[in-house]
Amino acid sequence: MLPKELELEDLLLGLLSSLLLDDEDGLESSLLSEEQDKISIVANAKMAARDNELRKLNNIIGKYTNFFYYITLVPYILLLSSVFLLLSCASNAHREAASQYDYDIPSEENLSYSKSSYLTGAAPKRYGSGGRAAMPMPAAMSMNMEAQALADEAGYGGVGDGMVVAGSAPARMVNYTGSITMQSAEPEALIDTVAAWAKAKGSSITNRRNSFISLQIPVAEFKNFFNQILKLGRVTSKNISASDITEAYADNAARLSIAESTLARLHQLLAAAKTEQEKIALLKEIQRVSEQIEQRKLEEKELLRLAAFSTINLWVSNIPAVIPYRANIKAFEWFSSLPNNSINGKALKLSIPKDFIETADTKYEWSTASALNAKFKAFEKKNEPQGTTNFWAEAMLEFFKSQYAAELKTEENFSLVRLQNFGTEPEVHYIALLKKPDEKTLRIAVAYFPNTEVEKKNSEAVLEVLRRVK
Numbered sequence: 001m002l003p004k005e006l007e008l009e010d011l012l013l014g015l016l017s018s019l020l021l022d023d024e025d026g027l028e029s030s031l032l033s034e035e036q037d038k039i040s041i042v043a044n045a046k047m048a049a050r051d052n053e054l055r056k057l058n059n060i061i062g063k064y065t066n067f068f069y070y071i072t073l074v075p076y077i078l079l080l081s082s083v084f085l086l087l088s089c090a091s092n093a094h095r096e097a098a099s100q101y102d103y104d105i106p107s108e109e110n111l112s113y114s115k116s117s118y119l120t121g122a123a124p125k126r127y128g129s130g131g132r133a134a135m136p137m138p139a140a141m142s143m144n145m146e147a148q149a150l151a152d153e154a155g156y157g158g159v160g161d162g163m164v165v166a167g168s169a170p171a172r173m174v175n176y177t178g179s180i181t182m183q184s185a186e187p188e189a190l191i192d193t194v195a196a197w198a199k200a201k202g203s204s205i206t207n208r209r210n211s212f213i214s215l216q217i218p219v220a221e222f223k224n225f226f227n228q229i230l231k232l233g234r235v236t237s238k239n240i241s242a243s244d245i246t247e248a249y250a251d252n253a254a255r256l257s258i259a260e261s262t263l264a265r266l267h268q269l270l271a272a273a274k275t276e277q278e279k280i281a282l283l284k285e286i287q288r289v290s291e292q293i294e295q296r297k298l299e300e301k302e303l304l305r306l307a308a309f310s311t312i313n314l315w316v317s318n319i320p321a322v323i324p325y326r327a328n329i330k331a332f333e334w335f336s337s338l339p340n341n342s343i344n345g346k347a348l349k350l351s352i353p354k355d356f357i358e359t360a361d362t363k364y365e366w367s368t369a370s371a372l373n374a375k376f377k378a379f380e381k382k383n384e385p386q387g388t389t390n391f392w393a394e395a396m397l398e399f400f401k402s403q404y405a406a407e408l409k410t411e412e413n414f415s416l417v418r419l420q421n422f423g424t425e426p427e428v429h430y431i432a433l434l435k436k437p438d439e440k441t442l443r444i445a446v447a448y449f450p451n452t453e454v455e456k457k458n459s460e461a462v463l464e465v466l467r468r469v470k
């Protein structure tokens with residue numbers, strides 16, 4: 001065979017071998033791909049089955065978890081149910097008991113009572129004479145009919161005899177307050193008399209100051225004691241008010257009973273508690289209810305005190321036995337401007353009192369003031385018509401007697417008229433006439449104190465300046 005033919009044959013054999021090898025590789029690749037697909041399908045199926053099993057397990061665990069959670073809530077649910085049941089039973093018992101109340105009501109038809117400040121939101125109700133009331137005693141008008149009966153006796157409005165004593169649970173509990181304003185030539189002596197009467201009747205003095213006294217009188221003595229005071233002086237005003245506190249007392253008693261029942265039940269639950277969490281919760285609730293009980297007991301005590309004692313407030317002002325004729329004399333008209341610090345004259349400069357500062361220093365005014373609002377001024381004016389220092393001091397005392405509680409004090413260097421307003425917080429004025437040898441001019445110093453407490457703190461400094469004047 002020729003060389004060329006041999007080369008061609010080798011070439012054809014090589015091509016044929018190459019084709020055969022390619023077919024084998026393709027077949028192997030195809031078989032491998034099919035095996036991989038089968039493996040992937042099986043793996044996916046196993047994973048899906050495992051996921052289903054896990055979901056079922058989670059559902060079972062969730063159900064049991066919720067079950068145990070609700071089990072832990074059972075004690076608290078039982079506790080709340082017991083409390084609500086006790087409240088409901090006590091409320092029903094209170095309503096049933098209230099429907100059986102007996103009241104000793106006077107024979108007048110349709111008596112009505114004013115509601116105490118302890119009560120809010122209840123509508124007024126009316127009652128006939130005798131019998132039973134369907135609810136606790138009502139609240140209606142600003143003063144009850146019994147109060148009006150005493151008022152008629154005293155000439156304005158007051159209280160009757162249906163009064164209560166401490167320590168009892170009366171059918172009707174009424175608190176009375178009487179106020180009297182009167183005039184007397186000797187206010188302090190009158191108040192001393194009233195205070196002595198009060199002590200003799202077992203009453204107490206709750207406040208006394210500056211011609212004012214406040215008394216706590218047993219209810220049974222209120223009517224007679226009030227009318228007895230009216231005879232001691234010239235009455236300028238009088239009043240009696242009454243407040244029914246029966247509903248307040250009944251409501252507080254019901255709430256106290258409920259709280260005490262609740263506390264007893266909480267102690268029972270505490271004794272039966274198993275876990276520390278339950279015990280802590282119950283102890284907190286016991287503390288809260290115990291505080292409520294203490295508050296209710298204090299309110300009960302105060303209501304009983306109000307029902308057992310009445311209040312009388314007495315103000316007494318000074319009245320001169322004879323109105324001085326000199327009050328209308330023209331030469332004394334300038335006196336009226338002195339308490340108002342309205343001064344018409346030449347400024348007189350004195351030493352500045354201790355704890356005061358100078359507020360004015362001009363030809364027509366010299367004045368000082370303290371941090372407590374006390375004021376001190378001085379001035380000069382002509383002694384016309386001419387009179388001695390003692391004369392002018394006596395004239396001022398008589399002039400102001402009908403308007404103030406007035407008194408005259410005399411020292412070596414000056415004569416001083418002290419004036420005090422009537423009221424619970426009286427203002428105080430000093431008018432000092434400084435003694436001078438020639439008597440041609442009057443030297444006058446005026447001090448103002450907004451109340452008696454400021455007078456106590458600042459008056460000595462003012463008096464010390466007056467004593468040093470030459």
